[in-house]
Amino acid sequence: MKKKIIRPTAAEDAAITKAAMADPDSTPFTDEEWEQARPTMVRGRGRPLGSGSKEQVTLRIDKDVLDFYKSKGEGWQTFINQVLGEIKKEAKSISVVEKKIIKGNLISNKLKIAA
Structure with missing residues (x-):
């Protein structure tokens, strides 16, 4: 059953407003004060706002590889994104990445230390 909202009459609303205005502790x-407060208001419950530049995908990863990254704890998905981003920055093209995979030296010393 839908709950019914009971709205105060104009007279009741005026009495409530008058009582609120008379209370020195609740002016x-x-x-102008609302405009100053609005930017500092914290977003409530729910999913945090995304960056807008990420895309959700379904990806099949070997269980041992996934367990390795999950062992990092909170933020493991972001960590995977950072590792892949570093590889992309270092390689500049997918063919370079493919050649490094074939040669067995995909990850640079810099990334080996970070992992």
């Missing part, structure tokens, strides 16, 4: 915000 209402002015428009």
